Amino acid sequence: MIKDLLRVSHASKHFGGNVAVHDVSFAVDEKEIVGLIGPNGAGKTTLFNCMTGFFPVTLGEVIFDTKKINDLRPDEVCRLGMARTWQRVKPLGSLSVLENVMVGAFSVTNKPRQAEVIAMEELTKVGLTDYASKSAGSLPIGLKKKLELARVLATHPKLLLLDEICGGLNHTETDTILDIIRTIRQRGATIVFIEHDMKAVTSICDRIVVLNSGEKLAEGTPEEITNNPDVIAAYLGGGHHA
Amino acid sequence: MKQIALVTILAAAAIALPLIIGENPYMTGILISVLMMAALSSAWNILGGYAGQYSFGHAAYFGAGAYTTLILLTNYSTLNPLICMAAGIIVASLIALITGTIVFRLRGHYFGLASIAVAEIVRLSVLNFEFTGGAQGILLSDISLWGLDLNSKNPFYYGMLLVLAVTLGITAYLRTSKTGYYLMAIREDQDAASSLGINLSFYKNKSLVISAALTSVLGSLYGLYIRFIDTSAVLDLRLSIEIILTAIIGGVGTLWGPVVGALLLVPLAEMLRSNLLGDALVKAGLVSDTSAFGIFLKENLAHAHVLVYGIITVLCILYLPKGVLGLFRRTK
Ligand SMILES: Nc1ncnc2c1ncn2[C@@H]1O[C@H](COP(=O)(O)OP(=O)(O)OP(=O)(O)O)[C@@H](O)[C@H]1O
Ligand SMILES: [Mg+2]
Numbered sequence: 062m063i064k065d066l067l068r069v070s071h072a073s074k075h076f077g078g079n080v081a082v083h084d085v086s087f088a089v090d091e092k093e094i095v096g097l098i099g100p101n102g103a104g105k106t107t108l109f110n111c112m113t114g115f116f117p118v119t120l121g122e123v124i125f126d127t128k129k130i131n132d133l134r135p136d137e138v139c140r141l142g143m144a145r146t147w148q149r150v151k152p153l154g155s156l157s158v159l160e161n162v163m164v165g166a167f168s169v170t171n172k173p174r175q176a177e178v179i180a181m182e183e184l185t186k187v188g189l190t191d192y193a194s195k196s197a198g199s200l201p202i203g204l205k206k207k208l209e210l211a212r213v214l215a216t217h218p219k220l221l222l223l224d225e226i227c228g229g230l231n232h233t234e235t236d237t238i239l240d241i242i243r244t245i246r247q248r249g250a251t252i253v254f255i256e257h258d259m260k261a262v263t264s265i266c267d268r269i270v271v272l273n274s275g276e277k278l279a280e281g282t283p284e285e286i287t288n289n290p291d292v293i294a295a296y297l298g299g300g301h302h303a
Numbered sequence: 304m305k306q307i308a309l310v311t312i313l314a315a316a317a318i319a320l321p322l323i324i325g326e327n328p329y330m331t332g333i334l335i336s337v338l339m340m341a342a343l344s345s346a347w348n349i350l351g352g353y354a355g356q357y358s359f360g361h362a363a364y365f366g367a368g369a370y371t372t373l374i375l376l377t378n379y380s381t382l383n384p385l386i387c388m389a390a391g392i393i394v395a396s397l398i399a400l401i402t403g404t405i406v407f408r409l410r411g412h413y414f415g416l417a418s419i420a421v422a423e424i425v426r427l428s429v430l431n432f433e434f435t436g437g438a439q440g441i442l443l444s445d446i447s448l449w450g451l452d453l454n455s456k457n458p459f460y461y462g463m464l465l466v467l468a469v470t471l472g473i474t475a476y477l478r479t480s481k482t483g484y485y486l487m488a489i490r491e492d493q494d495a496a497s498s499l500g501i502n503l504s505f506y507k508n509k510s511l512v513i514s515a516a517l518t519s520v521l522g523s524l525y526g527l528y529i530r531f532i533d534t535s536a537v538l539d540l541r542l543s544i545e546i547i548l549t550a551i552i553g554g555v556g557t558l559w560g561p562v563v564g565a566l567l568l569v570p571l572a573e574m575l576r577s578n579l580l581g582d583a584l585v586k587a588g589l590v591s592d593t594s595a596f597g598i599f600l601k602e603n604l605a606h607a608h609v610l611v612y613g614i615i616t617v618l619c620i621l622y623l624p625k626g627v628l629g630l631f632r633r634t635k
Contacts, residue, residue, distance in 0.1 A: 113498065139500035151495035153488050164488045167481045168500030176481070216500055 065124070066091045066251055067112070067143070067220055072121035074104070074111050074275075081107040083275040084121070089220065094242075094252045096262040096283075099272035100295070105255045106148055108272070109222050113145050114138045126219065140168055142219035146209040146226055148255070154198030158189055158208055161197045165215030176215075183211040187241055203234045210241065221245075221252045227261055239265055263287060271295075317464055321457050331456040335528065337569045338463035339521055344549040344561030345470040346517035351547065352556035353474075353483060354510040355490025357415045360422030361546050364515040366538035367395040368522025370429060373441045373532055384446060388523040395519030396512050398425065403511045407504040410493070414507075419540070426538040440533025443526070459528040466524065467562075470517050474558055486510050490556070548612045552619050554626025563627050568612060575607060 067089040074082040082104040089095050097105050111118045112125075114135040123130050125143050133141070153161050162180035163173070170176050184190045187207040192200065197208060206226055213221065223242075227235040239261055246252065246265075256262045262269060263283035271278040271286060273295045279286060286292055324330050343365065351357045368391035375387040398421065406417040429435040477483035485506045488496040497503050526532050545568075553564025584590045590597045623629055 115494070115498075134502070135494075135497040136500050136502045139498060144500075145498055147495065147498070151492045151498075153491035153495060155491060156484075156487060160484065160487075164484050164496070164501075165499045167484060171481050173479055173481065173484075176484075212499065 064088075064090055066126060067253070068122075068124040069108070069112065070122045070124070072108070072111060072118045072123065074107050074116070075119045081275050082111065082118075082272075085272065085275075085277045086121075087270045087277065087280060089251060089253060091219075091251050092246075092249055093268065094246060094254060094266045096266035096269040097253055097255045097272065098257070098259070098262055098269060098286075099278070102274075103272040104275040105272055106224055107275075109145055109224055109253075109255070112138075113143060113222065139216055139218075142217075143222065144213045144216045144218035144220075145222035146213050146224055148224040148228060150202070150205040150209050152197035152200070152205055152208055154196070156197055157194050158197050158200070159184065159193040161208055162211045162215045165212040168216045179215050179217075180211075183215045186214065186244065187211045188237070203230050206230060206234075206238065207241075210238070214245065219251060221250055222255075223252060224255045225257065226254075227256060227258060235261060259287070314468070318461075321460050326455075328456055331460055333570065333573050335456060335460050335463050336573070337565050338460065338467050339525060340545070340549055340569050341562045341565035342463060342467040342470050342521055343518060343546045344553070344564055345467065345474060346514050346521070347546045348550050348555065348557075348561050349470075349474055349477065349486075349517075350510045350514040352550060352560070353477065353490065354486040354507055355556075356507055356511070357547070358418040358511075358514070358543070359415055359540075359547065360418035360420075360543050361514075361518055362538050362540065362542040363398060363418075363422040363425040364395040364518035365522035365525070365542060366425060366429065366534070367391060367398055367515075368519030368524075369526035369532050369537040370435060370441070370522075371395075371519075372523040373443050373526045373530075374434065376443055376446060377441060380445070384523075384527055388520055391519045391523045392516045395515045395522075399511045399515035400508060403504070403508040407507045407511075419543075422538070422540065422543060426534050429538060430534050436533070438533070440531060440536070443530040446527060446530075456528075459524065462524050462528075463521070466517070466520055471558065471562070473513065473517070478558065482506065482509065487556075545612065548616045550626075551616055552612075552626055554628030557626070557628050560626050560628045567627065568615075571611070575611060 065088045069088070070086045072082055072085045073080065085108060087095070097108070099105055110116055112123050114130070114133045114137065117131055125138070125141060128141065130138055130141065153164065156164070159177070159180055162183050163176040166176035166179035170179065181190065181193070184193055187210050189204065189207055189211060192204060197205070200208060210223075210226060227238050230238065235258065242252065242265060254262065254266060266283060268281065269283055269286040270280045271292050278295055279289050279292050281289065320334065321331060343361070347358060347361050368388070371391035371394045372384065372387040375382055375390060376384065402417060402421045406414050430438055435441070477486070485496070485501050488499065488501055489503060489506060493503055522537060525537065529536070549564035549568050550561045551564070552568060553562065554560025585597060619626060
């Protein structure tokens with residue numbers, strides 16, 4: 062096991078006067094699943110955006126695989142092996158489901174044939190093979206979330222960042238996605254998992270980091286977090302979707 | 304298989320066409336215009352249709368090819384025209400790379416605006432420099448290549464056909480290659496594309512340079528064909544607009560859309576220009592020859608083809624958003 066596949070230290074992100082993330086530090090070891098939770102607007106997505114090069118951190122450092130990646134572009138971060146899904150899904154609407162996943166696969170191969178093989182593998186993992194030739198824009202939301210997952214898996218990431226991959230899904234759909242995540246973890250995936258559904262988070266994560274108003278409120282095992290009075294006050298007791 | 308057969312038949316027909324119509328400079332001239340607009344629009348389509356980056360200034364690359372070729376040939380008459388063409392590609396690619404490197408860093412619709420600005424800068428520079436012939440333009444007296452009879456239009460017909468075939472070949476290849484998928488991903492969603500490992504500015508620049516280089520070859524060929532160029536002939540905004548409208552009407556982002564667009568629009572423009580349409584309306588008794596409206600039509604329809612393109616485009620966007628080709632394509 063590699064210590065610290067990802068290390069975020071003292072990261073802050075300011076939007077003008079608005080401090081979206083303030084002095085957040087945490088690390089992810091290889092083969093770990095870390096939950097990132099917090100109320101709406103806590104800065105979770107912003108943290109992902111900073112880690113993947115969509116906007117640079119205002120202060121602090123992001124280190125991935127022993128390399129400082131603060132100033133890399135999103136595509137460079139992806140090719141280094143850290144890839145993310147989008148909370149608001151971003152299908153390549155007029156392309157087919159298969160082609161969407163092939164686009165991901167092209168970051169590990171230049172050959173269309175090879176990309177198609179990889180794409181079919183990933184579609185099989187998420188159970189979308191029947192929809193391969195459908196246009197991505199026409200899928201219902203549950204399947205679009207699965208497509209997000211297949212597409213990012215096709216880039217063969219070392220570290221997978223999932224931003225509310227179960228958001229907006231019903232129980233059965235959520236369970237299917239969680240099962241898929243359990244399968245990929247058995248193959249040795251490392252994952253950071255943003256999620257509001259506490260049952261999903263506690264059932265799947267080794268460790269949980271809690272954000273509140275841009276700051277890290279707590280960090281620990283699922284039991285520690287569910288019993289932490291600060292967390293209960295700020296988040297679980299706050300009437301939020303728990 | 305059916306596709307290959309169809310393309311073979313089309314190619315054979317296109318090759319045989321000049322032999323069928325015989326020595327008819329007027330008809331051959333129109334056919335050359337059709338081929339040229341089809342190729343120009345196809346070249347634009349690689350950037351605009353596949354990568355989704357709308358250039359409103361492709362005349363700059365066309366003009367770069369035409370001017371570079373004719374300036375070189377008027378100064379060094381023994382140069383091989385193909386070498387001049389290659390020089391045109393270099394000039395056009397440089398303009399493209401400079402524009403792209405500056406503008407593709409920015410998000411949003413800056414490229415569209417910048418493409419107009421660059422085309423205007425090129426046009427005004429050419430108009431004001433001495434070596435470009437300024438407002439007078441450039442006249443090319445004599446050229447020769449491989450002993451071809453370049454006073455006949457047929458060599459240019461085949462030249463345009465060849466460039467069209469190459470452009471369509473490149474487009475067809477791109478569509479099934481990594482680059483093509485990346486361009487389409489960029490068109491669909493730039494954030495998604497870059498999160499999947501696509502270097503946005505590299506691939507936008509790549510498609511811009513391919514598109515600009517092909518456009519400049521067509522400019523060179525046109526310059527050799529017409530042998531007199533000035534800014535209004537090869538650097539005008541109107542040309543840039545015609546190229547886009549042809550693609551939109553035929554079907555943006557499809558292999559054959561630009562060809563269909565050119566087949567429909569160039570003959571229509573010709574009919575307007577030679578007032579065939581106005582005459583037809585009069586003959587059909589729809590408009591009286593002597594009425595104010597009839598006279599208005601006669602005087603103005605000839606200059607109105609861009610306006611007519613515009614109206615057709617608006618109708619297309621409203622009723623045929625996928626272009627004429629979209630009519631024949633079932634959606635999945
Ligand atoms: N591009 C931006 N420009 C300005 N402010 C932003 C931007 N992105 C996020 N913010 C602000 O940063 C704060 C954190 O937002 P963020 O989207 O990271 O929250 P989140 O934890 O992902 O919430 P949710 O659970 O609703 O997805 C919010 O106040 C938001 O308004
Ligand atoms: Mg969020």
